Amino acid sequence: MTLKELNSHGQNGLHVLIVGAGIGGLVAAIALRQQGHRVETNEVVTDREQLFERSRFANEIGAAIHLSPNCNGVLQRLGIDATKFGAVETEMIQLREYTPAGETVHITMIKEHATMWRHRWLLVHRANFHEGLKTAALAEGRGQPAQLHTSSKVVDIDPHGATVTLDNGEVIESDVVLGADGVHSLARSKLAQPSPITPFSSGQNAFRFLISRQEALDDPETKSIAEDFGSVDMWDADDRRVVIYPCSHNQLLNFVCIHPDSMTHIDASGDSYNQQIGKDALLEVFKDFNPQVRKLLKKADPQTLKLWPLLDMNTLPTWVEDRLAVLGDAAHPFLPYRGSGGAMAVEDAVSLAMMLPAGVERHEVPERLQVYEQARHQRATTIQEMTRESSKILDLGRALQMITYIYGHDEFDHSAQVLRKYLWAKNPDVYWRQPIVFGPMPGPRQDVWGRNRAVPSLQSTFTTASLKFKTSRTLLQNLFPSDAYSFISPSTVARASFSQTTLSGMDWLGGGGYRHLGLYIHGVQYTKANGEVLKGTYMPILFENLADPIVSGREELGMPKLYTAIDVHQRKGSYRVQTSWQGAVWGHLELEDLQEEGPGSDQGTIGGEADDGILVHRYMPQVGRESKGKPEAEYPVFVPHAKESKVVPSRVTRLRRTKKAKVEIDGLDWDALPTLHHVISRLGEIPMDEIVDAKVVEGEGVPDVSSAVRIE
Incomplete structure (x- = not known):
């Protein structure tokens, strides 16, 4: 189920007051207006947030700021292109480190590491950046423009009534107050603390x-x-x-x-x-x-x-008090290392907007702010400590470890997953069925909300069309069923493939065949409890068009299989796949202008990716309504390529490749895809940054997956 549908019970937007109009306050305003939130002021009703500006950037002259890849990425998803107001990329480019006497210590070619990040690393004048954010918050566009009050000093905040009091005595009521009022924050003083924490x-x-x-x-x-x-x-x-x-x-x-x-x-x-x-x-x-x-x-x-x-400043025990939350420097001032102060304020703002989407209601605000803290507190606190450590001279290995953690992150995807888990946990009666990484799934005796209703052959052939692409590691990590699964590489540029196979001449199907289509995430490792590591390609979902292999694959092999119709249209130079469920078309995979290559140049592995095997996650619910879908069995499974090839050797007979390929996925809605929507909508969120390889492989010999083993 999508986040929009999980939050679809409300209609009107919230009235949001943002104290402070610096970087964090303005990004929060932009993100929240895009969610459809509104403001009510006295007798006039307008669809705007209300910001009370006490920004030190308003007339600032002499400072610049890093927009690191994690920061620039979420800004772009908000529609903010910082290059339009003077941001420049670290192009070449290099970090040149010297002793005070001018002797060269180290030169790091930043451009060599640029392929690790999905988004560019920019440098921008703070005043220009602030003015650009202000324009985006106040201009016409998605959602109603924010309302900015200058020279409006806030002298008091009531977290429980969600009100702010101005120095002229005016008291303004709202549904939620956000304290983005900097390191000397008034809002922070309103949080419950054993003793005041000050910078x-x-x-x-x-x-x-x-x-x-x-x-x-x-x-x-x-x-x-x-x-x-x-x-x-x-x-x-x-x-x-x-x-x-x-x-x-x-x-x-x-x-x-x-x-x-x-x-x-x-x-x-x-x-x-x-x-x-x-x-x-x-x-x-x-x-x-x-x-x-x-x-x-x-x-x-x-x-x-x-x-x-x-x-x-010492770590705040909490960032939230009832209907008040703090963000940015008000919650966690940073030392000026790793370009993290502004970036963390931006991430905080985006996280808040994710936790307060369109449809959330006033009474839900306190809990949603707690979920925001859950998403952000540990990350911000960890990076705070890293900036303290960075004030000292570090070895290159430790520095790389830090930047991988800091910059290899997408707060949209991270907060979306935290919110999903929170919403799933709100309904303990829903059933969790394979594959569980997409969320709880309705079944024959429950509706979508969890409410009970009334009562190997050597003669076999394969044709596999696959499209391999670069994408977001953060998003794909959300499809890992546990922390034991991780990417091998520290790069935030992950690789995955959509692969569709048509099998024919299957002995156990009377010489017939079937089709399947799966998502394969490359470069994954599973770390066992004893520390042993298995490396392979992780498969979170496999669609098939025939009930028998679905049932046997689930029960005997632990495979995450679901049904969908898979139609293939193959011509001399093209291969097209259409997926649907009872007439509702949800996907297309198209490869055009296919060119012949020698079959010896390919071994027929998924997406052309060489690995040790396939990793899947087995999940089987207990029997009985009282169990509420608790697992009868849950463990990782590995299918080693080496053993499989010995059971039934495969031989590639034809290979065609193309640079002209695409995948299109439409999650539709629950009415159209009542048993698949929770999966398809998530697959549709996967970005395709760059197509790496697209091909059609034909061959003989189909392994029976009998080598699949429980890992632990």
Whole structure:
């Protein structure tokens, strides 16, 4: 069942108040308006969120921000293209690390790692980014525009009544209040805590400023630093660090100069994020760095040079109090490492919108906010600790481990899965049947809501059409039945195949045959309790068009099989597959302009992927209505290719390939696909970033899968 259908019991949107209009607040506004939420103000009813702006970015001059792949990916899904307001890609590109004296320590070619991420890594001026988000929140488009109140200071918040009080005495009521009011958050003080948790100095401050790239290029002493677009340069000492990277269409260079807070002074009575400071202080702190760096620092404009405290904070025990939730720096301020502060605020905002979709009702808000915390708290806290660790010089292996965890994530897919599990758990009476990764499934004695109703041959041949593609690892991980299954590679670019096979001349079917179509996820490993690892291709679903192999495959082999009609139209240069259920067409697989290749160039493996075998997950419910679908048996199964090939050897007789192929999937609805919709709708969510291989393989010899074994 899709999330939309699981939440379909409500009609009207919520009235959402967002305190703070920085990055997190504006992204939350964009995501929530797209979910159809609304605001009610006094006697006037409008379909808008209400934001109370106290943003330090509104008039900001001297800072830039990383939009790491995990951040840029979710922004794009919201329809936000940061390149339209000056973001530039880390193109080449390289991270150049030096000693303070200017000696090269390490050069990392970022572009070499770019294939690990589904989305680009961008660098953008904070002020431009903030203005772009504001425009997206207030402009006409999907959902009603947000309403932005400037100069509206919030002096009190009631988490239980979901109200905010302004300094003019006005009290505004709502269904939910979101505190996106930064590190010195008022909203955070309204959370239940054993003792107040407040930010404190990390022991470091940072100078920050921008200069034009051209100014650096015009100076022979600094030209070499500025001439490579997209490069990030870093001079690292034990207690000081200078970082330079581009933004604003590569026309500006952003400087972050980190140092002990004992060397500079923050005026606690002023705006700690925009404190002016003299250039002499900057040059004094970095007086021991090499002449080229000092020459660049001298180019800082005294009018835009700012001093920035690097604040830290102990972990909040909770981010939620009744109908109030905090996000971004209000929940978890970050040190400026790994480009994570803004990215985590964006992820928080997206997660909140996922937990508060169209149709959610007012009384559900407190629990939904708890689900948001469940989705986000551990990840944000883990990355907080990683940024603290990153303030020290790390070995390359540990650094790669961190960036894999941080950037290899899609919060849309992650939060969607957390919400699904929450909604599934709300109805303990539904039956869980094979394949369980798609959610609970209705059966002969239950409706979709879980309510009870009234009473091997060597002469066999195969033709397999397969399409292999790159896609989202995060999304595919949601189809793993347990944490014992994982991807072998740390890359977020996963590979999978849709593969359809027609079998003929089957002895056990009286010489007849049948067809099947499955999803195969490549590069997966299963880690047993004893630490032993099996590597293979994981198959979460296999559709077949004949009842007998479905039943025997489920019962004898533990295969995740379901029925669908599979029609094949094969011509001289094309192979087309149409899948349906009693006339309701849900899928098409098409390969056109097929070209002959020598059969010896292919071994007939699924999607052309060489692995040790097929991994599946067996799940069989207990008998009896009282069991409510609890498992009678649940364990992993492995089908080793080596043993299968000895039982019935297969021989490829013909191979055709093409670059012109596609798969189209339409989940339809429960009326059209009453027994399949929960699976088909999820398959339709799988993105196809790039087609890797498409082919039709014909051959002789069909193994009987008798080598399938229980793993543990």
